[in-house]
Amino acid sequence: MQALKFNSFICLRWSSQRLTSPIPVRLVALALVSQALPAAAAVKPESGFGLPHDVSQNGHLIDWLMNITHVFNIILFVIMCAWMAIAVVKHNRNYPAHYDHGSSKHSVTVALAISAVIFFIVDGNLFVNAISDLDKEFWNFDKVAADPKTVRLEINAHQWAWDARYAGPDGKFNTEDDIVTWNDIKVPLGTPIYVQLTATDVIHSFYLPNLRVKMDAVPGQINRMWFQAKELGEYDIGCAQHCGTHHYKMKAQLTVLPVDQYNQWQQLMSKNAQRGYDPDDKTAHWGWEWKEVY
Amino acid sequence: MDHAAHPVDVHPEPTTFIRKYIFSTDHKVIAKQFLFAGLVFLAVGGALAMMIRWQWAYPGTRVPVFGMFLHRSGGIITPATYQSIFTMHGLIMIFFAITPILIGCFGNFTIPLMIGAQDMAFPKLNMLSFWTFVLSLILITASFFVQLGTAAAGWTTYAPLSTNIGTPGLGQTLVVAAIFVTGAATIMGAINYVTTVIRLRAPGMTYMRMPLTVWGLWLTAILNVLFVPVLGAAALLLTLDRAFGTQFFIAGAAAVKGGGDPILFQHLFWIFGHPEVYILILPAWGIISDVIPFFARKPAYWYKGSVLAMVAITILSAVVYGHHMFVTGMNPLLGKGFMVLTLIISVPAEILFLNWLHTIWKGSNRLTSPMLFALGTVFVFGLGGLTGLYLGTIATDLYLHDTMWVVGHFHLTMAAAAFLGSFCGIYFWFPKMFGRQMHEGLAKAHFWTSAIFITLVFCGQLLAGFAGQQRRLYDPYQYTFLKHLLPLNQWTSYFAFALGFSQFLFVINFIRSLAVGEKAERNPWQIGTLEWTLCPSPPEHYNYSPIPTVYRGPHEFNNPELNKALGRDWVGQAEQLPPAMAPASAKPAAGGAKS
Numbered sequence: 099m100q101a102l103k104f105n106s107f108i109c110l111r112w113s114s115q116r117l118t119s120p121i122p123v124r125l126v127a128l129a130l131v132s133q134a135l136p137a138a139a140a141v142k143p144e145s146g147f148g149l150p151h152d153v154s155q156n157g158h159l160i161d162w163l164m165n166i167t168h169v170f171n172i173i174l175f176v177i178m179c180a181w182m183a184i185a186v187v188k189h190n191r192n193y194p195a196h197y198d199h200g201s202s203k204h205s206v207t208v209a210l211a212i213s214a215v216i217f218f219i220v221d222g223n224l225f226v227n228a229i230s231d232l233d234k235e236f237w238n239f240d241k242v243a244a245d246p247k248t249v250r251l252e253i254n255a256h257q258w259a260w261d262a263r264y265a266g267p268d269g270k271f272n273t274e275d276d277i278v279t280w281n282d283i284k285v286p287l288g289t290p291i292y293v294q295l296t297a298t299d300v301i302h303s304f305y306l307p308n309l310r311v312k313m314d315a316v317p318g319q320i321n322r323m324w325f326q327a328k329e330l331g332e333y334d335i336g337c338a339q340h341c342g343t344h345h346y347k348m349k350a351q352l353t354v355l356p357v358d359q360y361n362q363w364q365q366l367m368s369k370n371a372q373r374g375y376d377p378d379d380k381t382a383h384w385g386w387e388w389k390e391v392y
Numbered sequence: 393m394d395h396a397a398h399p400v401d402v403h404p405e406p407t408t409f410i411r412k413y414i415f416s417t418d419h420k421v422i423a424k425q426f427l428f429a430g431l432v433f434l435a436v437g438g439a440l441a442m443m444i445r446w447q448w449a450y451p452g453t454r455v456p457v458f459g460m461f462l463h464r465s466g467g468i469i470t471p472a473t474y475q476s477i478f479t480m481h482g483l484i485m486i487f488f489a490i491t492p493i494l495i496g497c498f499g500n501f502t503i504p505l506m507i508g509a510q511d512m513a514f515p516k517l518n519m520l521s522f523w524t525f526v527l528s529l530i531l532i533t534a535s536f537f538v539q540l541g542t543a544a545a546g547w548t549t550y551a552p553l554s555t556n557i558g559t560p561g562l563g564q565t566l567v568v569a570a571i572f573v574t575g576a577a578t579i580m581g582a583i584n585y586v587t588t589v590i591r592l593r594a595p596g597m598t599y600m601r602m603p604l605t606v607w608g609l610w611l612t613a614i615l616n617v618l619f620v621p622v623l624g625a626a627a628l629l630l631t632l633d634r635a636f637g638t639q640f641f642i643a644g645a646a647a648v649k650g651g652g653d654p655i656l657f658q659h660l661f662w663i664f665g666h667p668e669v670y671i672l673i674l675p676a677w678g679i680i681s682d683v684i685p686f687f688a689r690k691p692a693y694w695y696k697g698s699v700l701a702m703v704a705i706t707i708l709s710a711v712v713y714g715h716h717m718f719v720t721g722m723n724p725l726l727g728k729g730f731m732v733l734t735l736i737i738s739v740p741a742e743i744l745f746l747n748w749l750h751t752i753w754k755g756s757n758r759l760t761s762p763m764l765f766a767l768g769t770v771f772v773f774g775l776g777g778l779t780g781l782y783l784g785t786i787a788t789d790l791y792l793h794d795t796m797w798v799v800g801h802f803h804l805t806m807a808a809a810a811f812l813g814s815f816c817g818i819y820f821w822f823p824k825m826f827g828r829q830m831h832e833g834l835a836k837a838h839f840w841t842s843a844i845f846i847t848l849v850f851c852g853q854l855l856a857g858f859a860g861q862q863r864r865l866y867d868p869y870q871y872t873f874l875k876h877l878l879p880l881n882q883w884t885s886y887f888a889f890a891l892g893f894s895q896f897l898f899v900i901n902f903i904r905s906l907a908v909g910e911k912a913e914r915n916p917w918q919i920g921t922l923e924w925t926l927c928p929s930p931p932e933h934y935n936y937s938p939i940p941t942v943y944r945g946p947h948e949f950n951n952p953e954l955n956k957a958l959g960r961d962w963v964g965q966a967e968q969l970p971p972a973m974a975p976a977s978a979k980p981a982a983g984g985a986k987s
Contacts, residue, residue, distance in 0.1 A: 141872035147880070150860045150873050160791050164782060164858075171778040178749065178774050182767060185752040186759060189688075195950040195961070196754035200693030200747065209694060209750075213742040220781065221735040228787040229728060236790060237724050257558075298645040300553040301654055303719065303794055307860035307873055310791040314720045317552060318643025318651045321721035334873045338794035338862045340546045342558050343471045346866040384645075
């Protein structure tokens with residue numbers, strides 16, 4: 099076990115690949131592939147214009163809000179363009195200009211009324227829905243904390259990789275049964291995943307395009323976010339904040355597993371983690387004590 | 393109004409070449425100096441943009457033409473070079489192209505001329521402002537030639553990436569110093585503009601008779617005076633972190649002990665940075681708010697409403713900066729507060745749009761080149777404004793934050809609108825600045841190519857962002873979910889190259905017109921503001937002697953009674969009409985308070 103000393107992250111990954119045999123055949127195949135190829139080979143590409151495939155339990159709220167705003171915006175923009183086109187064509191240099199300062203009470207009232215109507219419909223819709231979406235879903239951490247199924251995850255971002263830490267069977271972080279992965283986050287289907295994240299060096303941003311959420315990983319501060327996947331499969335995790343030369347390669351893979359497969363994977367990984375645990379390897383113990391409430 | 397007529401100390405006109413053209417205190421000469429410097433750096437920033445577009449269309453392949461600057465890597469853009477390219481593209485365009493053209497050039501040229509002053513309030517400070525700006529140009533140019541290359545932390549210069557942890561080397565330090573120095577130059581200019589507008593308006597030039605150009609530039613100057621010092625503070629603290637081992641912005645395992653706060657830098661940066669986007673667009677709004685009525689041959693619709701809307705936006709711009717930081721882990725309540733304030737900006741923006749649209753409605757619209765550029769500005773700013781709604785709202789920003797959607801949005805507002813607005817001003821004032829006419833056909837060709845391609849480029853970016861593409865990726869196709877965007881990004885790049893090439897229409901026109909353009913008459917556009925009615929083209933030293941008296945607002949067109957009496961559709965701001973000819977109708981024109 100001498101080899102474990104120089105870099106625990108790599109060793110844990112190595113052991114995960116060796117110990118996959120009891121996991122069902124599909125996963126074995128995956129693990130074998132991931133030995134030979136970069137992990138992203140398993141992610142399915144998107145096609146066409148528009149949003150990436152939504153696999154989240156609540157992302158449709160964001161999609162709906164964007165799409166309804168598209169409708170309002172297209173209406174407003176078409177009106178503006180038509181207005182300009184008609185004016186320059188019809189009211190051209192041969193048209194006698196209408197002398198009007200537009201400052202009569204009537205003109206001002208009309209202008210203010212149009213602005214108010216647009217504001218209350220378009221901005222009002224955005225505001226009301228955004229507040230409700232945040233309070234009920236995206237920033238509703240009470241709901242996630244109260245759910246007994248919730249999986250907690252600590253993420254440490256650094257140039258240019260994502261380290262993820264699962265608490266293991268004891269439910270406590272920074273202990274010897276913690277599972278630590280590198281650019282590889284596995285989560286159970288239909289389960290809230292409560293993430294707390296920080297960074298070691300510079301600011302990164304944890305971005306799940308297929309789940310419509312992101313959160314900055316900031317050195318010296320622990321941020322939080324949560325998501326819940328509703329479809330099995332493999333998805334890209336990206337870095338959204340410029341973080342240096344290889345920002346474009348700071349990519350990880352999110353794998354959504356059926357709950358029982360996830361549990362099996364957890365058991366194996368945790369056993370392995372305990373075997374490979376080295377109390378002297380300080381850099382491996384980057385986790386922190388989980389705080390539920392801020 | 394006693395003080396308003398106060399003339400500047402009249403020195404004799406300089407005769408030596410150096411005092412006349414190099415170290416000049418004449419606001420008109422300084423304006424031209426800013427214009428030339430700005431245009432040169434606009435070309436540099438544009439060239440950098442073309443390199444970014446090449447990289448996204450043909451990742452990792454040899455760059456044509458500009459490849460010669462990349463001889464160390466055999467003409468290809470490396471990841472390290474790439475981050476310098478997009479960083480310097482942003483910084484150069486914002487601080488060394490748009491700022492000198494819109495604020496340095498038009499601020500200097502139009503403010504004294506349009507308010508009836510002989511020069512700026514502090515002509516020597518004005519000269520110092522330009523030469524301080526030149527110092528920052530030297531610093532920024534030098535940064536390209538030092539070891540490890542120039543700055544690479546993005547134009548936002550977020551710490552700790554911008555500290556030695558992320559970008560070691562002299563280049564980033566020189567660039568941070570250049571930002572500090574150019575900030576000092578901006579503040580000197582801004583103090584001058586603010587004071588000049590308050591103190592040196594000609595008699596009768598009340599605030600509500602000022603051209604909207606002057607309003608836009610004045611509000612910009614006020615924002616500059618208030619918020620550029622904050623940027624200066626951030627740049628100074630960052631310099632200390634880089635050069636003297638302090639840890640204001642360094643935290644995490646990278647910090648040896650204790651630790652500062654990376655988010656503090658973002659607060660400082662965006663307290664400046666959000667007003668900055670209005671600093672860049674307010675002058676363009678002002679210019680087009682004047683140019684549209686000038687060529688619609690109609691009074692500006694609800695002049696006072698436009699002024700109030702610009703004032704409201706100026707105030708709001710100072711309290712919405714938090715929308716840049718929704719995903720930094722900001723307190724949810726604070727985030728929601730910033731969201732409300734951000735959305736409120738829609739109201740004054742809608743008033744401005746309605747006023748522009750009402751002005752051209754039932755006008756006698758002449759599609760001259762300045763008018764086309766003004767309407768083009770309205771078009772792209774409309775797109776830019778509407779796409780900003782998604783980013784001011786936290787829920788949708790969770791997905792779109794730091795994607796190409798943001799890039800498309802702020803390019804439509806800050807880049808496309810400021811770009812078209814700048815050219816609106818250049819084509820409009822060129823005859824007055826240089827005494828020659830530009831070629832109208834080339835100008836119109838320049839408009840149509842620029843407006844169409846710039847819209848296509850930034851809409852391509854919006855589409856890529858909607859599909860999820862993050863900003864600032866050297867090779868977006870590393871991500872499986874972005875692989876299918878290669879054709880889209882290639883088309884966007886082709887449009888960008890077409891946009892780049894079409895700028896030669898301007899270069900040719902500009903040089904041709906400077907050299908052999910037709911001599912401009914005093915008032916080729918037939919409008920009533922002071923510089924066109926009272927000054928020859930170009931104006932004489934000290935502009936006005938004696939200082940004129942102003943009787944009405946700047947957009948008095950097609951007043952039925954005056955049309956009959958004068959036989960033309962416009963009347964000068966300082967034109968004194970015999971009492972018999974100036975009935976009650978002359979009065980409402982003063983600020984357009986009533987109609």
